[in-house]
Amino acid sequence: xxxxxxxxxxxxxLARLIRLFPLxxxxxxxxxLTALISVSVGSASAxxxxxxxxxxxxxxxxxxxxxxxxxxxxLIGLLYHYVGSSxxxxxxxxxxxxxxxxxxxxxxxxxxxxxxxxxxxxxxxSAGREGTALQMGGAIADxxxxxxxxxxxxxxxxxxxxxxxxxGAVFGTPLAGAVFGLEVxxxxxxxxxxxxxxxxxxxxxxxxxxxxxxGHTHYHIDTVPPLTPEYAFYAALAGVAxxxxxxxxxxxxxxxxxxxxxxxxxxxxxxxxxxxxxxxxVWVIGTTRYIGLGIPVIVQAFEQPLPPPDFxxxxxxxxxxxxxxxxxxxxxxxxxxxxxxGNALACWIPLPIALLAGxxxxxxxxxxxxxxxxxxxMALELFGVACGPYVxxxxxxxxxxxxxxxxxxxxxxxxxxxxxxxxxxxxxxxDL
Amino acid sequence: xxxxxxxxxxxxxLARLIRLFPLxxxxxxxxxLTALISVSVGSASAxxxxxxxxxxxxxxxxxxxxxxxxxxxxLIGLLYHYVGSSxxxxxxxxxxxxxxxxxxxxxxxxxxxxxxxxxxxxxxxSAGREGTALQMGGAIADxxxxxxxxxxxxxxxxxxxxxxxxxGAVFGTPLAGAVFGLEVxxxxxxxxxxxxxxxxxxxxxxxxxxxxxxGHTHYHIDTVPPLTPEYAFYAALAGVAxxxxxxxxxxxxxxxxxxxxxxxxxxxxxxxxxxxxxxxxVWVIGTTRYIGLGIPVIVQAFEQPLPPPDFxxxxxxxxxxxxxxxxxxxxxxxxxxxxxxGNALACWIPLPIALLAGxxxxxxxxxxxxxxxxxxxMALELFGVACGPYVxxxxxxxxxxxxxxxxxxxxxxxxxxxxxxxxxxxxxxxDL
Numbered sequence: 001x002x003x004x005x006x007x008x009x010x011x012x013x014l015a016r017l018i019r020l021f022p023l024x025x026x027x028x029x030x031x032x033l034t035a036l037i038s039v040s041v042g043s044a045s046a047x048x049x050x051x052x053x054x055x056x057x058x059x060x061x062x063x064x065x066x067x068x069x070x071x072x073x074x075l076i077g078l079l080y081h082y083v084g085s086s087x088x089x090x091x092x093x094x095x096x097x098x099x100x101x102x103x104x105x106x107x108x109x110x111x112x113x114x115x116x117x118x119x120x121x122x123x124x125x126s127a128g129r130e131g132t133a134l135q136m137g138g139a140i141a142d143x144x145x146x147x148x149x150x151x152x153x154x155x156x157x158x159x160x161x162x163x164x165x166x167x168g169a170v171f172g173t174p175l176a177g178a179v180f181g182l183e184v185x186x187x188x189x190x191x192x193x194x195x196x197x198x199x200x201x202x203x204x205x206x207x208x209x210x211x212x213x214x215g216h217t218h219y220h221i222d223t224v225p226p227l228t229p230e231y232a233f234y235a236a237l238a239g240v241a242x243x244x245x246x247x248x249x250x251x252x253x254x255x256x257x258x259x260x261x262x263x264x265x266x267x268x269x270x271x272x273x274x275x276x277x278x279x280x281x282v283w284v285i286g287t288t289r290y291i292g293l294g295i296p297v298i299v300q301a302f303e304q305p306l307p308p309p310d311f312x313x314x315x316x317x318x319x320x321x322x323x324x325x326x327x328x329x330x331x332x333x334x335x336x337x338x339x340x341x342g343n344a345l346a347c348w349i350p351l352p353i354a355l356l357a358g359x360x361x362x363x364x365x366x367x368x369x370x371x372x373x374x375x376x377x378m379a380l381e382l383f384g385v386a387c388g389p390y391v392x393x394x395x396x397x398x399x400x401x402x403x404x405x406x407x408x409x410x411x412x413x414x415x416x417x418x419x420x421x422x423x424x425x426x427x428x429x430x431d432l
Numbered sequence: 433x434x435x436x437x438x439x440x441x442x443x444x445x446l447a448r449l450i451r452l453f454p455l456x457x458x459x460x461x462x463x464x465l466t467a468l469i470s471v472s473v474g475s476a477s478a479x480x481x482x483x484x485x486x487x488x489x490x491x492x493x494x495x496x497x498x499x500x501x502x503x504x505x506x507l508i509g510l511l512y513h514y515v516g517s518s519x520x521x522x523x524x525x526x527x528x529x530x531x532x533x534x535x536x537x538x539x540x541x542x543x544x545x546x547x548x549x550x551x552x553x554x555x556x557x558s559a560g561r562e563g564t565a566l567q568m569g570g571a572i573a574d575x576x577x578x579x580x581x582x583x584x585x586x587x588x589x590x591x592x593x594x595x596x597x598x599x600g601a602v603f604g605t606p607l608a609g610a611v612f613g614l615e616v617x618x619x620x621x622x623x624x625x626x627x628x629x630x631x632x633x634x635x636x637x638x639x640x641x642x643x644x645x646x647g648h649t650h651y652h653i654d655t656v657p658p659l660t661p662e663y664a665f666y667a668a669l670a671g672v673a674x675x676x677x678x679x680x681x682x683x684x685x686x687x688x689x690x691x692x693x694x695x696x697x698x699x700x701x702x703x704x705x706x707x708x709x710x711x712x713x714v715w716v717i718g719t720t721r722y723i724g725l726g727i728p729v730i731v732q733a734f735e736q737p738l739p740p741p742d743f744x745x746x747x748x749x750x751x752x753x754x755x756x757x758x759x760x761x762x763x764x765x766x767x768x769x770x771x772x773x774g775n776a777l778a779c780w781i782p783l784p785i786a787l788l789a790g791x792x793x794x795x796x797x798x799x800x801x802x803x804x805x806x807x808x809x810m811a812l813e814l815f816g817v818a819c820g821p822y823v824x825x826x827x828x829x830x831x832x833x834x835x836x837x838x839x840x841x842x843x844x845x846x847x848x849x850x851x852x853x854x855x856x857x858x859x860x861x862x863d864l
Contacts, residue, residue, distance in 0.1 A: 022852040023832060031668075153851070175808065175820050191847045192620040192831075195804065199828055203821050207659055227639055229467075236463075372627065373805070376607065380812050381820065388607050388813065389635050396631050399624075400455060415623045419585070420454040 027196065030157070034200030036144055037161050041137045041201070042208025045169035048114060048132060049214050055122045056292055063288055065123055069279040072123030073271025076116045077325055081267050084112045087139070091131055091329070092410035092430075094138040098159050098185045099412055101152035105159075109139035116327030124291040125278060126317035129170055131329025137166025141201075160185075161197035168202030169209040172216030176378035177202035183371040184408065187429075188415030190373070217295055219302050219361070221354040224386040234349045235359065235390045238342065239397025242360050245341055246367030246402045249315050249334065253407070256323025267325065274324020278317060290317040294336040301339035301357040308347070310340035330407045331365055338364030351390070358383045359394040367398030368407045404432055459628065462589070466632030468576055469593050473569045473633070474640025477601035480546060480564060481646050487554045488724055495720055497555055501711040504555030505703025508548045509757055513699050516544045519571070523563055523761070524862075526570040527842035530591050530617045533584035537591075541571035548759030556723040557710060558749035561602055563761025569598025569637075592617075593629035600634030601641040604648030608810035609634035615803040616840065619861075620847030622805070649727055651734050651793070653786040656818040666781045667791065667822045670774065671829025674792050677773055678799030678834045681747050681766065685839070688755025699757065706756020710749060722749040726768040733771035733789040740779070742772035762839045763797055770796030783822070790815045791826040799830035800839045836864055 018025045059065055080088055087093065087109035097105065113135040120127045141162025145155045160181045168177025178199040182190050225231060260270040282291060289297060290313045300306060318333035342360025346353040358379060366375035372395045379391040404413055404421055409430030416422045424432055450457045491497055512520055519525065519541035529537065545567040552559045573594025577587045592613045600609025610631040614622050657663060692702040714723060721729060722745045732738060750765040774792025778785040790811060798807035804827045811823040836845055836853060841862030848854045856864055 019852065022850045023835070026850055027829075027832065175824055178824070179805070188624040190622040192804070192849075193847055195828055196832060199824055203659065203664065203824065204661075207661070207664075210658070226642070227635065229636075229639070232635065232639075372624070373611070377809075380817055385812055385817055392607055392610070392631055392635065396627055397459075400459065400628060403455070415625055417624075418454045418458055420451065 030196050031200060033144060033148070033158065034161055034165075034197055034204055037137075037141045037158070037165050037201045038204025038208050040140045041162060041165040042169050042205035043212065044110065044114075044136045044140060045133060045166060045205060046209045046212035046214040048117075048129070048136065049170065049209070050212075051118055052121060052129060052293070055118050059122055059124055059292065060288070063124075066279050066282055066288070066291070069123040069125065069275035070272045071275075072119050073125070073275030073324065073326060074268055076119050076327060077268030077271045079112065079115065080325070084108065087112060087135075091134050091408055094134060094159055094163060095185045095408055095410035097142075098156050099410070101155045104146055105139045105142040107139055107143055110136045113139075113327055117329075120321070120326040120328050121292055123275065124282065124288065125275070125321040125326040125328070126291045126294070126314065126333060127321050127326055127328030128293065128318075128330050128332035128334070129328055130167060130331035131327065133166035133170035133329070134163050135166075137162035137164075137169075137205075141165065157194045157197045160194040161201035164198040165201035165205035169205035171378070172206060172209070173378045173381040174199075174202040174206040176374045176381055177206070179377055180369075180371055180374035183374050184369065185411060186414030187370045187404065187406075187411050188413065188417060217299065219299065219358065219382055221302065221352070221358045221383045221387050223352050224355055224390065225352070227389045231351060231390070232393055234351055235393040236397050238345055238349055238351075238356060238359055239363055239394035240401050241341060241345060242338055242363035242394055243367040243398035243401025245311065245315070245337055246334070246364050246398060247405055249319060249330070249337065249364075250368055250402075250405050250407055252315065252319040253323050253330070256319050257325075260324055271325040274320055274326065277324075278320050281317065281320075285313075290314050293332045295332075298336050298339045298361070301343040302354045305346065305353060306340055306343050308344035311337045311344060314340065330368065334365045334368055335361045338362065355387060355390060358387055359391055362391055363394035363398040366395035367402035370399060370402065370406045370408075370411060372396055372399040404429060462628050463632060465576060465580070465590065466593055466597075466629055466636055469569075469573045469590070469597050469633045470636025470640050472572045473594060473597040474601050474637035475644065476542065476546075476568045476572060477565060477598060477637060478641045478644035478646040480549075480561070480568065481602065481641070482644075483550055484553060484561060484725070487550050491554055491556055491724065492720070495556075498711050498714055498720070498723070501555040501557060501707035502704045503707075504551050505557070505707030505756065505758060506700055508551050508759060509700030509703045511544065511547065512757070516540065519544060519567075522759075523566050523840055524842035526566060526591055526595060527617045527840055529574075530588050531842070531844055533587045536578055537571045537574040539571055539575055542568040545571075545759055549761075552753065552758040552760050553724055555707065556714065556720065557707065557753040557758040557760070558723045558726070558746065558765060559753050559758055559760030560725065560750075560762055560764035560766070561760055562599060562763035563759065565598035565602035565761070566595050567598075569594035569596075569601075573597065573633075589626045589629045592626040593633035596630040597633035597637035601637035603810070604638060604641070605810045605813040606631075606634040606638040608806045608813055609638070611809055612801075612803055612806035615806050616801065617843060618846030619802045619836065619838075619843050620845065620849060649731065651731065651790065651814055653734065653784070653790045653815045653819050655784050656787055656822065657784070659821045663783060663822070664825055666783055667825040668829050670777055670781055670783075670788060670791055671795055671826040672833050673773060673777060674770055674795035674826055675799040675830035675833025677743065677747070677769055677796050678766070678830060679837055681751060681762070681769065681796075682800055682834075682837050682839055684747065684751040685755050685762070688751050689757075692756055703757040706752055706758065709756075710752050713749065713752075717745075722746050725764045727764075730764075730768050730771045730793070733775040734786045737778065737785065738772055738775045740776035743769045743776060746772065762800065766797045766800055767793045770794065787819060787822060790819055791823055794823055795826035795830040798827035799834035802831060802834065802838045802840075802843060804828055804831040836861060
């Protein structure tokens, strides 16, 4: 009895201390949590990147495997149908939980999305890796919610930290990752509630990934002319094109997904049929240029003129792959589309080809994900500071042009992009 | 009559067109407005920077003029007392008008703050230039509100654009200027309503300033070690010190100002007395190191170890100068304090001296102005991308540590920095 009273007294004393100096406790608590998130998400990302590299090289060396894409799709479909229905919402499930904390994200989201993405890339689907990054990050981070019995308010911050960690680690851009986590769930508004968890987790996870000796691709923009009104006008025009590309991609993926759902009732059959169509296309056009991540083509887009239809082909392949139910995410294909579209625009726009490729790389993504600040930071981290003004113009124009549309249906309109759409504030993109 | 009806019909047609395609009209309108703001604010900033340079060199060559600081102060005091009482609120008046659009900012704010700042620097007060930048920007931009009969909603965006333009042009950091304009009026929250005007005006004004052949100081951070947990810990510690410095400076300026107001009833006498005290100090310590902008010392702080008390001396001189009613702003002195404090911390913290100076440069400002994202972007623009992770840690720690305090009393708490201070949300800093 006495011991219990003593414990209670001690707890009270601690509670009083916390109330007197809330900040040191806040900082200490979140540094501990972000350290845990960093180590686990950073290591998972490192493993993911290494295995993705291995899978991609193996496919490049054994391109007959693409014929098995329908089989791979069927397996991924079966996996999600029988084991993964609770986590099928993917990125949108994470965003929903940031808005309204419901039940804990099940840990299986992480291994499932990892397996699904590796399968998608092994058999030659056209997909990305940010979905995997975010979902592994969110699912792993959310396990700490239960472990430490965190309240719903703290759970939001944990999810944001997980997303920031995943994004920062997979792309090697911690500042952009942190801002992406803060920016992605609400359109047009950032709140700094989670600024410490987001930056802590993104920087930490990036460190852990690098500690595992996992590197990232480098892109080079050699010459950036000083900004003039004329160039600014061209950059804005390019931004409109990038925003348009983001709209078309979002629309096409959505329509593809709806069509598959309408015509094929049994979900695992959808990626089977989709995989057959994609594999058939590859066979018809006779190139593996538009499947997988497409990093080599992205790098080329910074170096030399490429065939203008590249971006449209990638758009088609990715919308088919993802609409059919393959896994991985949209972002690296968006980088591909943006960089090749920028490359193609160099025919009409008198800016260096590498600069246009870099602008497209981030701006199509800014339009599709509605995260302009994260994309500007990403460009600074990947390409250096000189391109900043051009990238800012392109990202903001793409962001404005894409309207209340995007690849994340659970994004909520926090601040409408235009007065005329004010009534849409507070509503989810998928409900508009 | 028929002609009038035709005109009405045409207007209706235009209104319908705008309703159908709101975005192109929105973009066109704001590109036109930001072009006007850019040209006027950018030119004003160029003139200001050139004259500030001239005034500073002249004072350096004729240091006897410091003896006249009380006279200068008295003149500035008289000027504001008899002509400038309507614009004496300065930066806070701008922020108030962003929150609640009231009467138009009078144009005289621009010439008055220009004259006041040049006077302050000519006679050797210790002050900055961002106050001048923001007030010239805001006052010039607001004249277009009347010219085009803009509604209150648009007026807010014009004021934000003016602030972004002034900041971007005076410091040569357009991206940081744009984000500063979006970030400064609300603590802990950004809204993208003004993203196009802010970025447009900041990039435009920076271009115009450079077009006038006005350059900016360059700072160099040669080596940045890769981030490790140990270095991150040290960076966080440094951030706490920078946040503390921001608090002390804010407090001291506030107390000095209150003391002058309590003891000296006639406002023009306050800078007279304050000027006498500052000039006396300069005479006693026998160096002009701590007056003016102090750019040479800031540059030195990136290059070699400096005497540790530097930052404290600058803090004292600036609090006295500004508390007494001189003009110019706090930011360049905050850069000075931060860079020299970082320089001094190199005795205990095993990070390169230039990196610590750069971290302090932006982090003390982040803590005092509650604008961490703008400060991170500023560091990237001024020092390059490599320092990003360190700067982010320092800025966020300084931001969190400084609490609901800062140099702009009219900032409103948009999102409290800690749960425990939640009740302060929605209130002005000066009312807390």
